[in-house]
Amino acid sequence: MKKTTYNPFETAQNQFDHAADLLELDHATRDFLRNPMREYHFTIPVLMDDGKVKVFKGYRVQHNDARGPAKGGIRFHPLGTIDTVRALSMWMTWKTSVADIPLGGSNGGVICDPHHLSRNEQEKLCRGWVRQIVKNVGPFSDIPAPDIMTNAQHMLWMLDEYEVILGKRYPGFITGKPIEMGGSQGRREATGYGVIITVREALKELAIKPENTLASVQGFGNVARNAIELYHRMGGKVICVSSWDENDHCSYSFQKKDGIDLNELKSIADSFGGIDKMKAQELGYELLPGEAWLEQEVDILIPAAIENQITEENVKKINRRVKIMAEGANGPTTTEADKLLKESDIFIIPDFLANAGGVICSYFEQVQSNMNYYWDKDEVFGKLDAKMTSAYISVSDFSKANELSMRDAAYVISVNRVAQACHDRGWV
Numbered sequence: 286m287k288k289t290t291y292n293p294f295e296t297a298q299n300q301f302d303h304a305a306d307l308l309e310l311d312h313a314t315r316d317f318l319r320n321p322m323r324e325y326h327f328t329i330p331v332l333m334d335d336g337k338v339k340v341f342k343g344y345r346v347q348h349n350d351a352r353g354p355a356k357g358g359i360r361f362h363p364l365g366t367i368d369t370v371r372a373l374s375m376w377m378t379w380k381t382s383v384a385d386i387p388l389g390g391s392n393g394g395v396i397c398d399p400h401h402l403s404r405n406e407q408e409k410l411c412r413g414w415v416r417q418i419v420k421n422v423g424p425f426s427d428i429p430a431p432d433i434m435t436n437a438q439h440m441l442w443m444l445d446e447y448e449v450i451l452g453k454r455y456p457g458f459i460t461g462k463p464i465e466m467g468g469s470q471g472r473r474e475a476t477g478y479g480v481i482i483t484v485r486e487a488l489k490e491l492a493i494k495p496e497n498t499l500a501s502v503q504g505f506g507n508v509a510r511n512a513i514e515l516y517h518r519m520g521g522k523v524i525c526v527s528s529w530d531e532n533d534h535c536s537y538s539f540q541k542k543d544g545i546d547l548n549e550l551k552s553i554a555d556s557f558g559g560i561d562k563m564k565a566q567e568l569g570y571e572l573l574p575g576e577a578w579l580e581q582e583v584d585i586l587i588p589a590a591i592e593n594q595i596t597e598e599n600v601k602k603i604n605r606r607v608k609i610m611a612e613g614a615n616g617p618t619t620t621e622a623d624k625l626l627k628e629s630d631i632f633i634i635p636d637f638l639a640n641a642g643g644v645i646c647s648y649f650e651q652v653q654s655n656m657n658y659y660w661d662k663d664e665v666f667g668k669l670d671a672k673m674t675s676a677y678i679s680v681s682d683f684s685k686a687n688e689l690s691m692r693d694a695a696y697v698i699s700v701n702r703v704a705q706a707c708h709d710r711g712w713v
C-alpha cells in the first residue's frame with residue numbers, strides 16, 4: 286500500500302539506520318544515536334491582544350551534545366509536531382558534524398502561525414518560550430537560532446528574556462540576532478549562499494559552467510532568496526520558484542522562462558516568503574500548480590522549503606535535464622524517493638551538507654559574541670566559503686573512494702564522528 290502521510294522522524298531514523306549498517310555500529314551506539322538524548326515539552330500561556338489567554342505548545346529537543354553544546358533552530362509552524370522537532374534535532378547533529386564545527390544538534394519550536402499573531406503576541410510567545418526552558422538551554426549547553434518563520438527580532442526578544450532572568454549579558458546564548466545587537470555579518474545570507482557554494486563545487490566536478498545552467502527553486506523564504514541571489518551572481522538563471530499561499534492554503538509555482546527578477550519578486554512577497562499571485566501575473570509570471578517547480582526543464586533543482594516534498598509519487602515528474610539537486614531544506618526527500626533518485630543520474634547534494642552554511646555562520650556568531658569582538662563581512666564570507674568547500678570536498682572524495690552516494694558518504698562521515706565522540710567520552 287502506498288503511504289500518504291510522512292513522518293520526518295521516521296525518515297531521519299531510516300537514514301540513520303542505513304548509515305549505522307554501513308558503519309557496522311554496535312547495538313548500544315545505535316540505540317543511543319537513533320533517539321534524542323533529551324526532550325522538553327511545555328505549554329506557553331500568552332495573554333492575547335483580545336484579553337483572552339491562549340496556550341501554545343512548545344518544544345526543545347537535544348539530540349546529541351557529545352561534540353559540543355547542542356545547536357539548532359526554533360521553528361514557528363502551525364503544522365509542527367514533536368516528530369518534526371525530533372527529526373530536525375537529529376539532522377542538526379549530523380550537520381554540525383559534517384561541517385566539523387564543535388557543536389551538537391538540537392531543535393525546538395512552537396506550534397503556531399505567526400501570520401495570525403500581532404507583534405506584541407509574538408514577543409510574548411518568544412519570552413514565554415524562554416521562561417519555560419531557561420534552565421535547560423544556554424551558551425554552553427544549547428544555543429538556539431532562527432528557523433522557518435522565526436527571525437532576528439524573535440531571537441533578540443528571546444535573548445533579552447534570558448538575560449533579564451539571569452541578570453547578566455550572554456550574547457552567545459542565541460544566534461541569528463540583529464547585526465547591531467550582537468549578530469554576525471552574513472548570518473542571514475549564510476544558508477542560501479552555502480547551498481550555492483556546494484552547487485558551484487558540484488558544477489566544477491561535472492565540468493559545467495554556471496552561466497550555462499538553469500535552476501528551479503521550491504520556496505521563497507530566506508534560504509531560497511539568498512541562494513537565488515548568489516546563483517544569479519554566478520551567472521545562472523532561475524526560471525521558476527514556488528511559494529506558499531496563505532489565503533488559499535496551498536502553494537503555487539511562478540514561472541518566467543527568460544528568468545525571474547529576484548528584487549521584483551521580493552517586492553511583491555511578504556516576509557514569510559508568500560508571493561502575491563495577482564501582482565506576479567501582472568508582472569508576466571505564469572502561475573502554475575505548486576508542484577510545477579519540480580517538473581521544470583532545468584539543470585538544477587533547489588528544494589528550499591520544508592521536509593517531505595519529494596516523494597515516491599512526484600519524483601518521477603523530475604525533468605530528464607536535471608543534473609543536480611541541492612537540498613536547501615531539511616529533509617525534503619523521503620526515503621522512498623531517495624531510493625528512486627539513487628537509480629537516476631541526478632547528483633544529490635544532501636540537506637545537512639548543502640544547508641550547513643547557516644549553522645556554520647551561527648558558530649561564527651557564537652564565537653564572536655562570546656569574545657565580544659566582531660568580524661567584517663568579507664572575513665565572515667571568506668571563512669564560510671572555506672568551511673563549506675572543505676565539507677563538500679571531504680564528502681565528495683569519500684563518496685568516490687567508497688563508491689557511495691553523496692548522502693551515504695555524508696552520513697558515514699558525520700555519524701562516525703559523533704559515535705567516536707560518544708565512545709571517547711565513555712558514554713557507549
Ligand code: GLU
Nearest residue numbers: 357358430432643644647
Ligand atoms: N535552523 C537552521 C538550520 O536548520 C540554523 C540552525 C542554527 O544556526 O543553529 O540549519
